[in-house]
Amino acid sequence: MPYEVTSSPVAPLTGSRLWTVGASAGIAIAALLGAAVLQPTAAWLVGAAVLVGLTTWLINRRPRIETNPVDAAAVEPPSDRALLDSVFQALADPVLVVSGGEADDIAGRRIVLANTAARELLRIQAEGALLVPVLRDPAVLEAVDEALFGGLTRTTDYAGVGAQTRHWRALTRPLPSADDRTLALLVLRDETDVRRMELMRVDFLANASHELKTPLASLSGFIETLKGHARDDPRARDKFLDIMAAQADRMSRLVADLLSLSRIELNEHIPPAGRVDLARAAADVVDAVSVLSADRGVVVNLQDRNISAPVNGDRDEILQVVQNLVDNAIKYSPSGGTVEIVIQPDIALDEASAPWSGGNRGEGATRLPLVTPDRESGQRYAAVTVRDHGPGLAREHLPRLTERFYRVEGQKSGERQGTGLGLAIVKHIVNRHRGGLTVESAPGQGAVFTAYFPVVAPRDRATAV
Numbered sequence: 001m002p003y004e005v006t007s008s009p010v011a012p013l014t015g016s017r018l019w020t021v022g023a024s025a026g027i028a029i030a031a032l033l034g035a036a037v038l039q040p041t042a043a044w045l046v047g048a049a050v051l052v053g054l055t056t057w058l059i060n061r062r063p064r065i066e067t068n069p070v071d072a073a074a075v076e077p078p079s080d081r082a083l084l085d086s087v088f089q090a091l092a093d094p095v096l097v098v099s100g101g102e103a104d105d106i107a108g109r110r111i112v113l114a115n116t117a118a119r120e121l122l123r124i125q126a127e128g129a130l131l132v133p134v135l136r137d138p139a140v141l142e143a144v145d146e147a148l149f150g151g152l153t154r155t156t157d158y159a160g161v162g163a164q165t166r167h168w169r170a171l172t173r174p175l176p177s178a179d180d181r182t183l184a185l186l187v188l189r190d191e192t193d194v195r196r197m198e199l200m201r202v203d204f205l206a207n208a209s210h211e212l213k214t215p216l217a218s219l220s221g222f223i224e225t226l227k228g229h230a231r232d233d234p235r236a237r238d239k240f241l242d243i244m245a246a247q248a249d250r251m252s253r254l255v256a257d258l259l260s261l262s263r264i265e266l267n268e269h270i271p272p273a274g275r276v277d278l279a280r281a282a283a284d285v286v287d288a289v290s291v292l293s294a295d296r297g298v299v300v301n302l303q304d305r306n307i308s309a310p311v312n313g314d315r316d317e318i319l320q321v322v323q324n325l326v327d328n329a330i331k332y333s334p335s336g337g338t339v340e341i342v343i344q345p346d347i348a349l350d351e352a353s354a355p356w357s358g359g360n361r362g363e364g365a366t367r368l369p370l371v372t373p374d375r376e377s378g379q380r381y382a383a384v385t386v387r388d389h390g391p392g393l394a395r396e397h398l399p400r401l402t403e404r405f406y407r408v409e410g411q412k413s414g415e416r417q418g419t420g421l422g423l424a425i426v427k428h429i430v431n432r433h434r435g436g437l438t439v440e441s442a443p444g445q446g447a448v449f450t451a452y453f454p455v456v457a458p459r460d461r462a463t464a465v
Contacts, residue, residue: 025056037310094118097175100133100148100182102303107132108267109144112183121188140170140186158188166269167195172434174206187379192269212254215247237341250419257421261345261404264317264425268432275456276318278309278382279343285322286341289330297335302343307381309345317429322424325386325449332390332447345455349436351372352452356440364442368398370423371430371437373454381435383452393441401439402427426451 029049077155094117101108109131114124123136133143139156145177146152153173158167175183222240230236286302293300311318322341329339344352355367373379393408394402400406403419431436433453441447 018035028314093320096186229305272314329388342385356448366395366457379453383449387448389446
C-alpha cells in the first residue's frame with residue numbers, strides 16, 4: 001500500500017495541501033469571473049482568472065518520481081540468512097554447534113559450526129574439528145552427550161587450561177535438525193571475573209585475619225602494660241612504644257601488599273597495553289634501593305646499564321617485579337655480599353627458562369619454573385635475572401615460594417621480616433604480562449630468580465619508555 005513520508009510530523013500531506021491551494025485559487029478565480037460579469041467592459045478580469053488558474057496548476061502539479069534500480073538494490077536490506085550469520089559471528093560468548101555421530105563413539109563428536117569468539121578461544125576452524133581434543137573436560141563432554149542423545153539441557157562449570165586459568169559456565173541444549181543428524185548447542189560464558197572476586201574476598205578475609213592476629217595481640221598486650229605498672233617507667237615505655245611502632249608498620253605494609261595483590265589479581269586476565277624498557281626499569285630500581293643496600297652492606301651490581309630491552313607491560317608493575325626480587329636478594333645476602341642483576345634483551349623461550357649461565361654456579365642446584373607462558377610461535381622475550389649469595393633454598397621449598405605468606409623455616413629472623421607476599425605479587429604480575437618466572441637454588445649457593453616478558457614488536461619499539 002503506497003504511503004507518503006513527510007519531513008515533519010506536523011507538516012500537511014501533499015493531498016491536503018493541494019486541496020487547500022486549489023480551494024484558494026478557485027475562490028480567487030470565481031471572484032474575478034464574477035467581477036467580469038458585473039463589468040463587461042473589464043475583459044482583463046477574465047485573463048487574470050485564467051492566469052491564476054494556470055499559475056496554480058504549474059506550481060502545485062505532482063512531479064514524476066523515477067525509481068533508480070541501482071539505488072534500490074543498494075539500500076535493499078540483507079537477507080534473513082545473512083543477517084543471522086552476522087549476528088552469530090558477532091556474539092561475544094563462544095558458541096558451538098556439535099553433531100553427534102554414533103552414540104557410542106565419543107570421539108566422533110564434531111563441531112559443525114563455531115562463531116568467531118569460539119574460533120579465537122579454542123584455535124579451531126569454523127567447522128569440522130573434533131570436539132574431544134578441543135574440550136577435554138569430562139563434565140562438559142557428558143553434558144553435550146546428554147543434549148545430543150537425551151534431549152536434556154544442562155549447565156556445567158568448566159575451568160579452561162593454560163597459563164591463565166579461566167572459569168567458564170557451559171550451557172548445553174539440543175537443537176532440531178532438518179536431516180538425520182543429531183545436533184546440540186554449546187555456549188561458553190566467561191565467569192572468571194566473578195569467580196576471582198569471590199576467591200579474592202575469601203582469601204583476603206582468611207589471610208588478613210591470620211596475619212594481623214599477631215601484631216594486634218602484641219599491640220593490645222603492650223597497651224595494657226603501659227596502662228598498668230609500666231605507666232611511670234620511662235625506659236619501659238620507650239621500649240614498648242618502639243615495639244608497637246614496628247608492629248603498626250608491619251600491619252601497614254601487610255595491608256598495602258594485600259591491596260596491591262588484590263588489584264593485580266583482579267586484572268590478571270587483561271594483558272597490559274603499555275611499552276616499558278626493562279633495562280631502564282632495573283636501573284631505576286637499583287638507584288631506589290641504594291640506601292637500603294648501603295645500610296646492609298650489600299653491593300647491587302647491574303650489568304651493562306646502556307642496553308635497551310623494550311617489553312610489553314605496565315611500567316609500575318614491571319618496577320614492582322624487579323623491586324621485589326632485588327629486595328629479597330638484599331634481605332637474604334650477608335653483609336659484604338653482592339647482588340647481581342643481568343638483563344637479556346632478546347631471547348627465545350627456551351633461553352629465558354634455561355639454567356643460570358653466570359659465574360660461580362654451584363653443582364646440584366635445582367631449577368624450577370614457577371610461571372610458564374603459553375608457547376607462541378616466534379615470540380621473543382626480554383629477561384631480568386637477580387642472583388644473591390645468601391643461604392639458598394632446599395629443593396622442597398621451591399614449588400611453594402609464590403604461595404601467599406609462605407616463609408622458609410629457619411629464615412624468619414627479625415632482620416628479614418616481611419609480609420610473605422612479595423613473590424606472590426611477582427607471580428601474578430608476570431602471569432598478567434604473559435611472561436615467565438623461574439628459580440634456581442641450592443642450600444648454601446644462594447638463589448637465582450629470572451623473570452621474562454614478551455618483547456615489543458620492532459615497529460613499536462620507538463614508543464617504549
